Amino acid sequence: MKGVVFTGFVDMVEEGFGIEMVDYLIDETKPPSGGAYTATGTYSHHELVAMVIKLGEKTGTPVSELIRSFGNHLFGLFKANYPAFFLENTDGWSFLKSVDSYIHVEVRKLYPDAELPRFECRDLEGGGLEMVYNSARCFEELALGMIEGCMEHFGHAVDIKMIPIEGEGGGTVFRILPAVCKEG
Amino acid sequence: MMDQPEHVSRRAFDRERRARHDAEDMLENKALELWETNQQLAAMNEVLEVRVAERTAEFEKATKDAMEASRAKSRFLANMSHELRTPLTAILGYTDVLLCGGGDAEAERSQLETIHRNGEHLLGLINDILDMAKIEVGKMSVEHVKMDPVALIESVREMMEHYAGESGIDLGVEYSGEIPRVIFSDPMRVRQVLINLVGNAVKFTERGWVRIRVSFDADDGRLCIAVADSGIGMDGEQVEKVFGSFTQADASTVRRFGGTGLGLHIAKRLAGLLDGDLEVESEVGKGSVFTLRVGAGDVWGVVMQGPEVIEARIAAEKEAELLDESGEEAAVLDGVSVLLVEDGLDNQRLIRHMLSKAGAGVEILENGRLAVDHLIDEGGAGKYQLVLMDMQMPVLDGYEATRELRERGVRIPVVALTANAMSHDRELCLEAGCDDYATKPIDRAQLISMCSRWGKRGESMAA
Numbered sequence: 001m002k003g004v005v006f007t008g009f010v011d012m013v014e015e016g017f018g019i020e021m022v023d024y025l026i027d028e029t030k031p032p033s034g035g036a037y038t039a040t041g042t043y044s045h046h047e048l049v050a051m052v053i054k055l056g057e058k059t060g061t062p063v064s065e066l067i068r069s070f071g072n073h074l075f076g077l078f079k080a081n082y083p084a085f086f087l088e089n090t091d092g093w094s095f096l097k098s099v100d101s102y103i104h105v106e107v108r109k110l111y112p113d114a115e116l117p118r119f120e121c122r123d124l125e126g127g128g129l130e131m132v133y134n135s136a137r138c139f140e141e142l143a144l145g146m147i148e149g150c151m152e153h154f155g156h157a158v159d160i161k162m163i164p165i166e167g168e169g170g171g172t173v174f175r176i177l178p179a180v181c182k183e184g
Numbered sequence: 185m186m187d188q189p190e191h192v193s194r195r196a197f198d199r200e201r202r203a204r205h206d207a208e209d210m211l212e213n214k215a216l217e218l219w220e221t222n223q224q225l226a227a228m229n230e231v232l233e234v235r236v237a238e239r240t241a242e243f244e245k246a247t248k249d250a251m252e253a254s255r256a257k258s259r260f261l262a263n264m265s266h267e268l269r270t271p272l273t274a275i276l277g278y279t280d281v282l283l284c285g286g287g288d289a290e291a292e293r294s295q296l297e298t299i300h301r302n303g304e305h306l307l308g309l310i311n312d313i314l315d316m317a318k319i320e321v322g323k324m325s326v327e328h329v330k331m332d333p334v335a336l337i338e339s340v341r342e343m344m345e346h347y348a349g350e351s352g353i354d355l356g357v358e359y360s361g362e363i364p365r366v367i368f369s370d371p372m373r374v375r376q377v378l379i380n381l382v383g384n385a386v387k388f389t390e391r392g393w394v395r396i397r398v399s400f401d402a403d404d405g406r407l408c409i410a411v412a413d414s415g416i417g418m419d420g421e422q423v424e425k426v427f428g429s430f431t432q433a434d435a436s437t438v439r440r441f442g443g444t445g446l447g448l449h450i451a452k453r454l455a456g457l458l459d460g461d462l463e464v465e466s467e468v469g470k471g472s473v474f475t476l477r478v479g480a481g482d483v484w485g486v487v488m489q490g491p492e493v494i495e496a497r498i499a500a501e502k503e504a505e506l507l508d509e510s511g512e513e514a515a516v517l518d519g520v521s522v523l524l525v526e527d528g529l530d531n532q533r534l535i536r537h538m539l540s541k542a543g544a545g546v547e548i549l550e551n552g553r554l555a556v557d558h559l560i561d562e563g564g565a566g567k568y569q570l571v572l573m574d575m576q577m578p579v580l581d582g583y584e585a586t587r588e589l590r591e592r593g594v595r596i597p598v599v600a601l602t603a604n605a606m607s608h609d610r611e612l613c614l615e616a617g618c619d620d621y622a623t624k625p626i627d628r629a630q631l632i633s634m635c636s637r638w639g640k641r642g643e644s645m646a647a
Contacts, residue, residue: 039208040215109219110212 001048001137002107002114003041004081005074009048010037012073013055024058025051042111045137064141071145072152079153092154093129096147096176097121117143128177132165140172147174267309271302312446319453326370326457328481333367333407334359334494335627336375337398338501344382353386354393359495362488363400365623367407368481369458377451377462381411381474384447389415389471400488405480406460412473418466426464427452451476487610501629516632517544520639521567524548525555525585526574526601535572535626542632544639551577552585556592565594569639575602575613583616590617597638601626 013022026035031047052070056063079086085103089095096119104116117135124130133143144162151158157179165171278295281287287295318324341357348355378396385394392414399408418426427448448462455462459479466472489497522539526532527550536546547568549555555571558564575582586598600613603624613621622634 038204040211110215 001043001045002039002111003037003043004039004077006037006041006043006048007039008074008077009051009070011077012070013051017055017059021055021058025054028054042114045139067139067141068145068148071142071147072149073145074142075146075149075153092151092156092158095150095154096129096131119143124175124177128175131174131176132171133174134169134171143172144174147176151176264309264313268306271306271309274302275299275306312450315450316446319450324453324457326373326454328368328370330366331369331371331374332365333363333374333398334489334497336371337378337396337409338498340375340378340382341396344379344386347383348386348394351386351389352391353389355382355386355396356393357396357398359491360397360399362402362490363398363407363494364480364483365487365489367478367483367486369407369478373454373458374476374478377454377458377476378409378411380447380451381409381476385411385413385415385472385474389413392471400480401477405483406477407480408475408477410473410475412471414471417468417471418464419468423464423466427462497630500633501627503633516636517542517639519543520569520635521545521547522570522572522635522639523555523559523564523568524572525550525552525577525582526572527551527577528574531574531624531626535631538626538628538631539635542635544635552580552582552588554579556580556585556588559589559594559596560592565596568596569641570635571596571598572635573598573600573618575600575609582618583612586613586617597641599634599638 010022013025029047029050031043031050033041033043033047035047037043052063052066055061056066059066085098085106086095088102089098099119100121107114107116115136117133117137117139120132120134122130122132131147133140135143140162144160147160151160159177159179161175161177163173163175165173278299282292282295282299315324337357341355345355382394382396394411394413397408397410397412399410400406401408452462455476455478460477462477463475464472465475517539520543522544524532524535524539524546526535526548532548536548539546549558552573555573559568559571573582573586577585580588582600582602586600589596589598597619598617599620599622600616600618601622601624602609602613610621620634620638622631
């Protein structure tokens with residue numbers, strides 16, 4: 001898993017719980033890499049999972065929720081670090097559709113051996129989008145958090161449904177629909 | 185030591201973190217640059233690969249061509265070796281037989297003839313090879329001199345008639361349209377090509393005819409000489425190869441018909457050098473037509489002759505020749521007195537020799553003034569049946585002299601001699617009062633037939 005996810009996680013923990021919490025997580029989980037993460041490195045995703053679980057234990061927050069809010073945070077980080085991705089896409093829908101076709105292509109230029117999740121997008125009749133998430137690591141909560149972060153950034157109010165795919169291959173379908181207007 | 189980080193100040197920690205971020209950014213930028221450079225290298229590599237493939241293909245083709253050329257040369261050498269050995273074998277063999285002696289005179293003569301014939305064939309081969317070599321290195325040059333196309337074609341006909349006759353082939357010449365009296369080309373090379381074409385036509389015609397068809401294309405200023413035969417002809421593939429060097433229709437052609445396989449290649453190249461071309465049309469079993477075109481040079485103003493004029497000229501020349509051969513030449517101009525007005529010593533001698541041999545009496549004067557004085561003041565007019573008047577002379581030229589003679593009532597036939605073959609010149613001569621006109625270099629037969637014709641008229645006038 002790319003180092004930027006780790007440094008992002010560490011930053012988020014520090015921001016939310018203080019730098020001592022970071023030390024605590026690293027001390028407790030004893031990551032094989034040693035925990036000195038850099039954005040350009042690559043680390044085992046087990047290290048992240050271990051830290052999230054430990055954070056959940058310590059704070060009493062469900063792991064899924066932690067991961068989801070981390071995804072949200074990560075999107076904000078990308079926005080700050082990679083403004084180029086935001087030049088061509090002026091709304092959330094086209095941004096989501098460009099993840100596989102453009103953003104991941106760019107990422108591979110820098111990290112040719114990066115193991116990136118796949119997002120297949122399909123426009124829905126009557127508006128909305130279906131994204132099929134496929135990853136060896138099953139971080140669908142992280143994906144959900146990022147999708148939410150994205151739609152929020154572009155100012156779209158949406159309802160997102162997560163539908164697990166049964167059977168061989170697995171994966172998750174995110175059904176993203178424009179939110180029904182509750183006001184008025 | 186382990187506790188050290190807890191004493192690091194927040195500012196120092198933030199500095200370190202900023203440094204890490206900067207280093208990460210730098211690394212990513214470098215990675216992107218590297219990726220772009222790699223892309224360019226890959227593109228260049230692709231271009232290079234395409235170029236390498238192209239070069240390889242070119243090289244392969246060049247190698248193939250070179251191999252083909254080399255094989256052709258080897259084949260040629262093998263053929264040539266065979267061709268050179270064949271006559272040599274006969275020459276050496278019969279020389280041995282003769283050296284041993286013991287044969288009768290008739291047998292020995294026949295053996296000597298065989299040796300001679302084979303020697304000539306060998307010489308022909310060597311000449312072809314030399315021509316070929318000259319052409320290959322671009323050393324073959326051609327002349328552009330004044331030449332009489334009809335005389336040349338007739339001489340080829342005469343030469344080949346015998347050869348054709350031996351094979352029972354009817355060889356004829358057909359003139360069509362107007363043909364210039366002279367053209368500017370290389371008589372030796374035109375002759376060489378023509379002999380080759382007629383020789384081939386006869387060689388590849390078992391029975392039937394060979395025609396030399398002569399015409400002049402005024403539009404592009406080329407003399408066309410088509411050699412047509414009713415022979416075995418060629419198929420498309422053979423036609424394609426016929427002008428190639430070192431090639432003959434097939435190897436069996438060499439055995440059956442001999443030859444070097446160079447003749448037509450040389451002919452084609454010569455035609456090009458003569459500002460013309462050589463083309464062929466052929467059909468198996470029907471025969472072939474080889475058309476030689478030769479640039480005529482600047483023939484503006486040159487006298488044009490239609491077929492009738494040409495036939496008449498040829499007939500007259502033949503008649504004169506026949507007389508020659510029958511030994512009656514001496515009698516042709518018997519009793520004809522000619523006054524030759526000519527300043528050139530060589531020409532005086534030559535013409536006197538030709539005319540006296542034919543039986544004429546010849547007096548010579550060196551210029552027009554002397555001629556006019558002699559014919560009028562000295563009463564010479566009655567002594568001659570004919571005046572041969574050179575047109576370019578010192579003191580008084582032929583034009584002025586003739587004009588003066590006519591003005592003063594002398595009606596004796598005057599035949600102009602001029603080195604100029606332009607029609608304009610002919611008109612000038614006739615205008616000055618000449619009765620006829622002959623061009624230099626002097627054609628003996630033509631001169632004698634002209635003198636005979638005008639001499640007789642002069643006689644009747646005198647009578």
